[in-house]
Amino acid sequence: MGMDGFEMKADYGQFMDLKEGWVDRRIFTRDDIYEQELYKIFARSWLFVAHESQLPKNGDFLTTHMGEDGVIVSRGHDGKVRVFLNSCPHRGNKVCFADAGNARRFVCNYHGWSFDGKGELQGVHEEYCYDPGDLDKSKNGLKQVAKIDSYKGLIFATFDNEAVSLGEWLGDFRWYLDCLLDNEDGGTEFMPGCIKSEINANWKFGVENFIGDALHAGWTHDSGTRAMNGGEPFPPVDMANSYHASVNGHGWEFGLEGVGDIFLLGRPKVMEYYNDIRPDMAKRLGEARSKVFGSVASASIFPNVSFLPGISTFRQWQPKGPWKFELKTWVIVNKNMPDEIKSEVTKGVMQTFGPGGAFEMDDGENWENCTTVNRGVVTRHEKLHYRCGINRRVNDHPTFPGILYQGQYNDANQRNFYERWADMMGAERMADMPERYKSVMSGRETRDITGVKAV
Template identity: 55%
Template structure:
């Protein structure tokens, strides 16, 4: 028996999915946020197929360091190996399926199941059991019963991703040209980034796609939903996104990044002038490293989602994963990311700023959570669930006069990224494998 997790053979199909997701005409239906049958398909065709963020390398620097997380609703352990590599195992004993690790993080020489005493080393190998003699009498082969590994693990600029699907493209292919933009946060200084302050966990009674889509490109809500909070944090008026001379919405295979080029618009709402000063101080070195264009992105008004559920806010420097817990509930994992080279007092100001703004009691997160929950709850109604929801802003706004990578659209007040996100969602639910995904862009610089 292989310790590599087998690919799930999905043969089910959803009938009339076009009725609830019609990207060509800029509409979706609320049913996609509440329907149990759709959710079950998402677990199989998206979360058991796509590359998912599982850890930052700074969380597990040494042999035996681990964090526990989930991939969809599958619980996993991410652990550093003796050779410096990283493995990801199902957090389930292969005897009866009991969890072998109940801690969120730590350092260990191995794991022991509480149920029957099966023990595993850092490599995931089964090394012992309670009453081991009875297994030997049954011709039991320990080599075949280690912890089950995911199919692929890889990292990019300190971000660790994993996939259950051995047929998935490489992580580099999966991220594609979006890495060019992500460097503005994760590689703007020598030494890269690290997570500080631990993981903030909270729950919301909302669908995971509502939250992920909000970050993929919905700056539209900020000027209304967050206006009073932004004014309170800034102590006065707030710049209008529509007034920015230059801003973009960029997407690729469901990933989306919307951003202005104002350098410090996001970080400003943390209310810490020292952070603004820090970004302006490093900006010349960022320009030398990444070019002038991306040096203007480092703390600008922006947001990003890597399909399906990994999001971040540059400047505010919060990184989060929207973990599905059913069609109408999520568990939100949030971290604060900083440059390793930043002074300690700057790192601490970012941590405290995140607590004030994007934490369960943060002035912005409470606004968002209420909206997301009611967007989900209304979809419970039979008639309301069938109602068309408009996502047509920015039709025909693709930029044809740019050398920027990916699919580039003019302006942030644009739903091009949302349409691309739901198109990728729709394509995955209609495909039985990666090979069946239509119009795949992997390895190219522009969508056809």
């Protein structure tokens, strides 16, 4: 890589000691580190770009970002989804200004270059002024991403030609993802719309919060929990029967009581719905996964997607410099749910994890302050404590894949997220990345694998 000759060999391991359990605050604030994140993390990761349900018809499109690169996700008139830069190859202007819609073509406002739903250049204004040989239309389409693939409804794309397959990237985390994406026939869909807000915090604070920080919930969200549930406090956590699981920097923290997150949504009809389908869920995914779903749990897909299985908020933390991110949120539901339940879930999500939600309101303020205090150069050099549960590693668990730690009050997934971050930041080539966990279900479908024991 080394796209513009930027220093690519910095030792990012110096910014943390995960055996000791600390992280240096400068990874949240330094401009040069942020710039490297855009190259080393965002330009090389598989990034979530859309749910298939957002593009049901040919010609449907939406705009989003991969890192800070603006892209169009378009279902062409051949039915195929493509992802290309929202930037005209002529002078670089945007060619699409809408969040979503349906279009036959994308036309640049500057000189009228027009591109079809495949991103191919179709025509230019005053084309006669180009002499033969001046403009090869076949070579001046919108720049396509290197690879696109999907996993059970979620579409991902990467700018990296050398990227491993999406299946390999997600690895054994697919076993957990099925709890959200494949717990019922028909799979999932996004409800219409996308709510975006802007938070003056580093993007990693959002990701690490969802990847493993169950601990904050009972404290930060005491007020939200009580508000949504008639004064009831946060459900108790069973440290003996709850875990952190991490694979390739992705992470899921979970209990096994089956109902905690659904309870927090504050919608009894939704609880009833999941209770009804749970026996089928157990047949489909196995007993263990039918209990992971709906429990007090939260998860992130490396680098910047998070969700709450059971509460059904699905979100992406889009970086906007070290000091700011844009939070995009959606509501994910099972396609087969009756409309009434979908509507209950949607209202519940927006009352808990919308910008005006009883939970969300207390998060943003924390993350902003965690970030902005580091404008102080002395503060910036103080280490942050990530040692919780550091000796609770569980090896060779018969059921749960991944790097596993016992007790969902833990910093394990956060430590593994930052380890992956440092590995990627430091690796000149992705192939140089150290292997931190050996997949036990490589290349296999995950639906019928109800426990790793079956391997």
